[in-house]
Amino acid sequence: MTEEKKTGLPEEKNTGVLKGFRIQSLSLWLVAFTLIISVLIGIGIVQVMEDYYELAQRTREYVFAQEDARDLLFGSNYLTDQARLYAVTKDHVYAEAYFTEVHETRRRDLALEALEVHLRERNEDALNTSKEAMELSNALMVLEIHSMKLAALSAGEDMGSLAREIQDYQLTEEELSWTAQQQADASMELVFGEEYRTMKGQIEAKMSDVTRSVIEICERDQAESEGTMKNALIRQSIYTVLVVILVIFSYIMIAVLILRPIRIYVNCIKNNNFLEITGAYEFKYLAATYNNVYEMTMEQQNMLRKKAERDALTGLLNRQAFEQLKSQLRISSEPLAFLIIDVDVFKSINDNYGHDVGDQALIKVARLLDENFRKVDYVLRIGGDEFAVIMEKTGPDKKPIIRSKIEAINEILQHPEDEAVFPKYSVSVGIAFSEKGFYDDLFQQTDQALYHTKENGRCGYTFYDEL
Numbered sequence: 001m002t003e004e005k006k007t008g009l010p011e012e013k014n015t016g017v018l019k020g021f022r023i024q025s026l027s028l029w030l031v032a033f034t035l036i037i038s039v040l041i042g043i044g045i046v047q048v049m050e051d052y053y054e055l056a057q058r059t060r061e062y063v064f065a066q067e068d069a070r071d072l073l074f075g076s077n078y079l080t081d082q083a084r085l086y087a088v089t090k091d092h093v094y095a096e097a098y099f100t101e102v103h104e105t106r107r108r109d110l111a112l113e114a115l116e117v118h119l120r121e122r123n124e125d126a127l128n129t130s131k132e133a134m135e136l137s138n139a140l141m142v143l144e145i146h147s148m149k150l151a152a153l154s155a156g157e158d159m160g161s162l163a164r165e166i167q168d169y170q171l172t173e174e175e176l177s178w179t180a181q182q183q184a185d186a187s188m189e190l191v192f193g194e195e196y197r198t199m200k201g202q203i204e205a206k207m208s209d210v211t212r213s214v215i216e217i218c219e220r221d222q223a224e225s226e227g228t229m230k231n232a233l234i235r236q237s238i239y240t241v242l243v244v245i246l247v248i249f250s251y252i253m254i255a256v257l258i259l260r261p262i263r264i265y266v267n268c269i270k271n272n273n274f275l276e277i278t279g280a281y282e283f284k285y286l287a288a289t290y291n292n293v294y295e296m297t298m299e300q301q302n303m304l305r306k307k308a309e310r311d312a313l314t315g316l317l318n319r320q321a322f323e324q325l326k327s328q329l330r331i332s333s334e335p336l337a338f339l340i341i342d343v344d345v346f347k348s349i350n351d352n353y354g355h356d357v358g359d360q361a362l363i364k365v366a367r368l369l370d371e372n373f374r375k376v377d378y379v380l381r382i383g384g385d386e387f388a389v390i391m392e393k394t395g396p397d398k399k400p401i402i403r404s405k406i407e408a409i410n411e412i413l414q415h416p417e418d419e420a421v422f423p424k425y426s427v428s429v430g431i432a433f434s435e436k437g438f439y440d441d442l443f444q445q446t447d448q449a450l451y452h453t454k455e456n457g458r459c460g461y462t463f464y465d466e467l
Helices: 002-014 023-089 092-105 107-119 124-154 164-168 173-177 180-192 194-250 259-270 281-309 319-329 346-353 355-372 396-414 442-455
Strands: 336-343 378-381 386-392 427-434 460-463
Touching (some): 023 092, 023 107, 023 180, 023 194, 023 281, 124 180, 124 194, 180 194, 194 281, 281 319, 319 378, 319 386, 336 355, 336 442, 346 355, 355 378, 355 386, 396 427, 396 460, 442 460
Antiparallel strands (some): 336 427, 378 386
């Protein structure tokens, strides 16, 4: 028995069997490892998809929350507009519209209810701020109804034709003893006075805080999701490397079934390209998921970059984009024209008509600039009421064209469709030309030309080379 065992060991060595392992056992271990890794890959893919759908759902909720915040503010502003219009005109239409909004349309109430659904669990502070804004808006209603009661008395209105809230509002003995003019003046003061404007400002500030808070949480969730997906991709890459190692070890025993797809995937990742949809089902699934995640990541990066380069109010390129353009154009060998456009007496528009009208004035200028200049020109908002245009491949021979564009814009601004609601205004423009790119002094030269325009009556333009 002992001799048989001794002679058996050399015979096994001669067969070429690996020490301590048989081919069948090794194959089973390799298959087992492969199955385990495949399961991990599948779990990772499912987890990435779940994370993606969860992020998409949260993003939709935040978008709805932003819309609801705007609706709440819009409803409050609508009530303000109707109350002010009634105080000024004494027209029943505005009082009826006011209470139709309060009792039927109910934009504020519906928006607050929707905000409670979207923010209750995710952002309690933003929800409380929205409720505070609603309370302030309700407090404004007291002033607005008070104003409408005084306005109705000053105009000798039949109280029976007005809303029950106006009829039931109790005026003081002193207010009842005032003259019609005093009552009319008091009505105007209630909805145009400092106290009213302060409360309106508080409402706008609170709703801005809500919107900003919602955006911050959305961006944070996106950043967290991006980190999760990056980790998932790292894990998938590790799993892929392990599969490659297993394929190398099993190459002698089995045909090369997955070596070519793995090599293709590795090359695609190294070259930062989409993965080719090839190989077994699991690898096709992996490639499709990777491509979807890769594409989504690129879209998110593009979206965030565009958001950072765009002005929130006008949609034009902003100051950050302007600084980048200047850097890029410094090395240009092409001529260009540079315009600085300033809205005339913009502070007066804000003071006399309110910031909403001021914002609309800026939006109108932005739209006219975008419509009148070429698609290849860069139209930017570089300050509060200051805009700029960069026209590449444009020299002094294009002065007549530039003149006609500016004159056309001022013609429209000087003749608004409804002067009672929207004021006349204009823009002043300074223009300078560069024979080669955006050199350092070009901005100062254009600014000097703009200053000359302002000093000589505004509503026009000045070419720096004509000074």
